Amino acid sequence: MRWEPARATAATPYEQLPLLTALGRGATNHCPACGVGRVFDGYLKVVPECAECGAPLGALRADDAPPYFTIFLVGHLLVPIVFWVETRWHPPMWLHMALWLPLFAIACTLILRPVKGAVVGWMLRLGFAGQEHHGGGLENVPPRPAQPPSGPAAPGPEGAARGPALAERDPAAPTW
Numbered sequence: 001m002r003w004e005p006a007r008a009t010a011a012t013p014y015e016q017l018p019l020l021t022a023l024g025r026g027a028t029n030h031c032p033a034c035g036v037g038r039v040f041d042g043y044l045k046v047v048p049e050c051a052e053c054g055a056p057l058g059a060l061r062a063d064d065a066p067p068y069f070t071i072f073l074v075g076h077l078l079v080p081i082v083f084w085v086e087t088r089w090h091p092p093m094w095l096h097m098a099l100w101l102p103l104f105a106i107a108c109t110l111i112l113r114p115v116k117g118a119v120v121g122w123m124l125r126l127g128f129a130g131q132e133h134h135g136g137g138l139e140n141v142p143p144r145p146a147q148p149p150s151g152p153a154a155p156g157p158e159g160a161a162r163g164p165a166l167a168e169r170d171p172a173a174p175t176w
């Protein structure tokens with residue numbers, strides 16, 4: 001089965017994966033779309049396309065989301081333990097540092113990759129297909145037509161001033 005982006009806006013997307021399936025596949029380094037191919041080429045580098053189904057995994061830009069979720073998870077996992085150890089034994093600060101800093105680093109290193117895989121799966125599930133970087137980007141926005149200088153004088157009727165501008169809009173132009 002070849003992966004296909006959901007081109008329809010809402011009615012009939014190609015095949016809507018269950019969210020947990022997409023997250024689980026991504027977290028275990030399996031392509032969220034087919035479950036067979038790999039997500040990562042190396043520790044964190046995402047393959048450009050799934051070798052099995054061709055899903056454009058490399059175009060899914062997870063950006064800062066994986067570090068954010070990783071910090072969130074590791075913090076909630078370890079900070080309570082830090083507080084518990086402090087209140088229970090009151091160890092010296094150097095011992096805290098010697099213990100927790102490496103532990104936080106190791107935990108983040110271990111968790112970052114599955115979290116990033118899950119984020120890639122989540123993005124695919126949400127319908128991201130990399131199109132937001134190829135075709136919908138600012139580089140393709142047509143230049144604005146030259147506006148006549150609008151001085152403070154001649155305040156025309158509200159509707160008349162805005163009507164033609166709306167009518168002249170290129171329907172293919174983005175709507176922001």
Ligand SMILES: [Zn+2]
Nearest residue numbers: 031034050053
């Ligand atoms: Zn695949």
